[in-house]
Amino acid sequence: MKCPECDGEIPLPKDAIEGEIVTCPDCGTSFELYKKEDGRFDIRSIQVVGEDWGE
Amino acid sequence: MVYDYVRWEEKVIADAAKKKGVDLKLVDSKDVSLLLDNDYEKEFGDVVLQRCLSYFRSLHLTATLEAKGVSVVNNFNVAVVAGNKLFTTLALLKAGIPTPQTVLSFAPESALKSLEKLGYPAVLKPTIGSWGRLVALLKDRDSAEAIFEDREHMFPLYQIYYIQEFVKRPPRDIRSIVIDDRVVAAIYRISPSGNWKTNMALGAKAENCPITKELEDICARASKAVGGGILGVDCMESPDGLLVHEVNNTTEFKNTVPATGVDIPGLIIDYLVKLRK
Known part of the structure; x- marks a missing residue:
């Protein structure tokens, strides 16, 4: 998958789960994995840090 | 899940x-x-x-x-x-568990008066929040006034002035993973150089922490005080012994597993199986 920020290659984890956070190894931007209609994974932007995110 | x-x-x-x-x-x-x-x-x-x-x-x-x-x-x-630091403090106090001295105010003027009682430096924390976000060190009256002025322009949650004493401690705290009122693993979270905070999200380093009788006892009591379950209990080593300063409701353990070698995810599953109807 291509990073929309830097065009780097983001590897798809072998055991990928929908909703998983993946990070571009080149620029460090994080994305959320989601399944397209054809069942294949793609990435989309996520909220970087929500005000109520955490433990 | x-x-x-x-x-x-x-x-x-x-x-x-x-x-x-x-x-x-x-x-x-x-x-x-x-x-x-x-x-x-x-x-x-x-x-x-x-x-x-x-x-x-x-x-x-x-x-x-x-x-x-x-x-x-x-x-x-x-x-x-456990999701609200004030409610956690109240639960800990009710259970007689040592916790940092805390003051509460709802306006900058009264918060400054509260700080006169507590003394400087002190720590202002949002009642809801994580990863050290918006936790501010109030070094003196000038810095408190400046930070309070900012808070007054923020969401009302940040105008709840929950302020704790700055505890004299080594540059680390202890995160214990507690499942079913039992400490299963603990780490020291060592502050990164130049930062007083100990959050892993801010670059703190994790090292295995031995589970002493004192740690086991205070964490089990803290777990019971908030109602039990799966929790991350944070303690500070004060000159008078351990203090519990936070209990985390959806605890992270990414750094605890490699530092301690404990199979925390396996223990979580075992606990859920035990609870199964």
Whole structure:
């Protein structure tokens, strides 16, 4: 998958789960994995840090 | 397991379930559509592990599932108390557990008066929040006034002035993972150079911490005080002994597993199986 920020290659984890956070190894931007209609994974932007995110 | 984003923790919990032959269904809370008249007990199984990253999402979903007869870990009352630093402090004080001295005010003027009682430096924390976000060191009256002025322009949650003494401690604190009122693993979280905070999200280093009788005892009491379940209890080593300063409701353990070698995800699954109806 291509990073929309830097065009780097983001590897798809072998055991990928929908909703998983993946990070571009080149620029460090994080994305959320989601399944397209054809069942294949793609990435989309996520909220970087929500005000109520955490433990 | 309900979630909104899958972190390392959620992945290893799912892996642990698979290894143990436990049927763990993953439910993305962002896809949930609940008609509140309906019954959801069968759909959500015997027990739900709440792992949403968003506190408000998790709290509202837990409330709804529990009202529909679904068991949730952690339960709603625990999520309310452990998800709010003030409510946690009140629960700890009620149970007689040592915790940093805390003052509460609702306006900058009264917060400054509270600080005269508490003394400087002190620590201003949002009652809801994580990862050290917006936690501010109030070094003196000038810095307190400047920070309070900023808070007055923020969401009303940040105008609850929950302020704690700055405890004299080594540049570290202790994070204990507590399951069913028992400490299963503990780490020192060592502040990164030049930072007084000990949050892993801010670059703190994790090292195994021996589980002493004192640590075991205070963490078990803190767990019981907020209602039990799966918790991350944070302690500071004060000159007078351990103090509990936080209890985390949806604890992360990404750094605790490699530092301690403890199979925390496996222990979480074992606990959920034990709770199964």
